[in-house]
Amino acid sequence: MSTVYEVEHLHQPDGWLSPGYVEIGEDGVIVSVSGARPPERSVERLNGFGVPGLSNLHSHAFQRALAGRTEFVTTARAEDNLWTWRKEMYRMVDRLTPEDYEAIGALVYLEMLQFGMTAVCEFHYVHHLPGGGAHANPAEMSDRLIAAAAETGLGMTMLPVLYAHGGIGKPLEATQKRFAHSVDAYLKLIETLHARRAAHPNLNVGMALHSLRAVTPDEVRAALAGMKAIDPGARLHIHVSETTHEVAEVEAGLGARPVQWLLDNIGLGPDWCLVHATHLDTSEIAGLAASGAVAGLCPLTEATMGDGFFPLVEYHAAGGAFGIGTDSHYGASTAAELRMLECGKRLELRRRNVIARPDRAHAEREVHSGRVLFDTALAGGEQASAQGGGGLIAGRRADMVMLDAGSLPLLGHGPQTVLDAWILGGPQNPVRDVMVAGNWVIRDGRHPREAAIREAYRRTMARLVR
Known part of the structure; x- marks a missing residue:
């Protein structure tokens, strides 16, 4: 069954939806996007700014x-x-x-x-x-x-x-x-x-x-x-x-x-x-x-x-x-x-x-x-990757990044200036959660395989750098 997310601020090609409702199918493709809550559907609330990956x-x-x-x-x-x-x-x-x-x-x-x-x-x-x-x-x-x-x-x-x-x-x-x-x-x-x-x-x-x-x-x-x-x-x-x-x-x-x-x-x-x-x-x-x-x-x-x-x-x-x-x-x-x-x-x-x-x-x-x-x-x-994402719109692969509105670079910003603040503001990383093809791969900044990946890299570098 598809999942519906209520995103506090959702990036769209022509602006923002505040809130925006995005429905994602089991195949990881966006089914629909709307500014109105779908009737008779449970939703998962996502605070912050949702942007395409x-x-x-x-x-x-x-x-x-x-x-x-x-x-x-x-x-x-x-x-x-x-x-x-x-x-x-x-x-x-x-x-x-x-x-x-x-x-x-x-x-x-x-x-x-x-x-x-x-x-x-x-x-x-x-x-x-x-x-x-x-x-x-x-x-x-x-x-x-x-x-x-x-x-x-x-x-x-x-x-x-x-x-x-x-x-x-x-x-x-x-x-x-x-x-x-x-x-x-x-x-x-x-x-x-x-x-x-x-x-x-x-x-x-x-x-x-x-x-x-x-x-x-x-x-x-x-x-x-x-x-x-x-x-x-x-x-x-x-x-x-x-x-x-x-x-x-x-x-x-x-x-x-x-x-x-x-x-x-x-x-x-x-x-x-x-x-x-x-x-x-x-x-x-x-x-x-x-x-x-x-x-x-x-x-x-x-x-x-x-x-x-x-x-x-x-x-x-x-x-x-x-x-x-x-x-x-x-x-x-x-x-x-x-x-x-x-x-x-x-x-x-x-x-x-x-x-x-x-x-x-x-x-x-x-x-x-x-x-x-x-x-x-x-x-x-x-265009260069042909991955199927590139926008939070119906028919695209559901690649979504949630930016934490409480992070230092974004604190106090709204949709009009949030991308200015992220790209041209402070160096702290406001990325909180990351979805690829409908699957959350980063939650609260962490990846479930992170410790193992870091350790494998550390061992590799210990051997490579002499």
């Missing part, structure tokens, strides 16, 4: 183990950037076992849930044994992450990565052999993972190309054709334009900037997510926005790596879609990522409320930055 559109789960471990310089690496950080990452990759991978993944996914994310797009590229040999089960490492998501209850869009070269015209480095596939072997892995969906109802499978540095144009086209044959609606992700170094390498090797090359040679559409897209020229901003593809922004990672500023204001003004990811997991906070996105641009442009634009049709209407940031990231994340 966000999809985290870009994650490398294993990199959580590096957070806080590369913040130093030496005379040998006085100039530190993404490429010097990558050497530290490769050293850790060489030691990772499947058990490590699952333990790290479970902790990361637990953190995501506790901060109000209900699904993740896992950009997964550590496929093989050290040295490049195959596991007895070629999907071993993928299966470990799927198991970690299942243990926590997080929805997952698995994005196995095609990674074939160490740069344009360059062979793979020794560590990168753990990442590499031929196109044919890669498509076999995709088919294997598609078969896993029968046992994992919150699992989706898409395709990721590591970057235009790591796959050739012919490999891009062959992989896309194979993916379309397996699943015509699959989500397609790729790293692009994260650094000026990458832009220069692709321009020199392929004759165009990365996003422009994709626009001209592949044809982008709403099934694409371009991760980072940090360095865009005017033509790329217009083309990416018009294509309907999602820009996958990872503000905290991009900041910690020193990548540069995404042209947020120009891209948003052009109607471009974006969502957020936590990438290398310097944090798992929805609010912290969106705060960095907005406030980074405020610092650069030296003005406030850069994402919000006045409503010309309603001159007196207040347009709130928190609401714009949340709703845009909500739509972009769902």
Whole structure:
């Protein structure tokens, strides 16, 4: 039988219901939403603010183990950037076992849930044994992450990565052999993972190309054709334009900037997510926005790596879609990522409320930055993950996050300013309860498997960090 919740304040696409009544079926799908209590039905009261769960559109789960471990310089690496950080990452990759991978993944996914994310797009590229040999089960490492998501209850869009070269015209480095596939072997892995969906109802499978540095144009086209044959609606992700170094390498090797090359040679559409897209020229901003593809922004990672500023204001003004990811997991906070996105641009442009634009049709209407940031990231994340959530409306998967109105950041706030307070206010986490597909996986901030997940991670790190 379905369950009806009376939510004190319920987020809706065009505002709030106070209270709102949401009916959820046994299949985890929202049956109805209303501002009127359903007659002759018992209801469960939920105090606080009910908002949809966000999809985290870009994650490398294993990199959580590096957070806080590369913040130093030496005379040998006085100039530190993404490429010097990558050497530290490769050293850790060489030691990772499947058990490590699952333990790290479970902790990361637990953190995501506790901060109000209900699904993740896992950009997964550590496929093989050290040295490049195959596991007895070629999907071993993928299966470990799927198991970690299942243990926590997080929805997952698995994005196995095609990674074939160490740069344009360059062979793979020794560590990168753990990442590499031929196109044919890669498509076999995709088919294997598609078969896993029968046992994992919150699992989706898409395709990721590591970057235009790591796959050739012919490999891009062959992989896309194979993916379309397996699943015509699959989500397609790729790293692009994260650094000026990458832009220069692709321009020199392929004759165009990365996003422009994709626009001209592949044809982008709403099934694409371009991760980072940090360095865009005017033509790329217009083309990416018009294509309907999602820009996958990872503000905290991009900041910690020193990548540069995404042209947020120009891209948003052009109607471009974006969502957020936590990438290398310097944090798992929805609010912290969106705060960095907005406030980074405020610092650069030296003005406030850069994402919000006045409503010309309603001159007196207040347009709130928190609401714009949340709703845009909500739509972009769902588009990139295709998880079926993305809104507390009938027919969507019931992914709901309850924010505690008594928490310090939200204390004294009502619906009009609550998202501003959460995203741009104090650092305390107001997420109290989290539902995924109709099931409560976080209650009062806690997960039933939390102690075991923390202990497994602690043991893993004791072995990895010597």
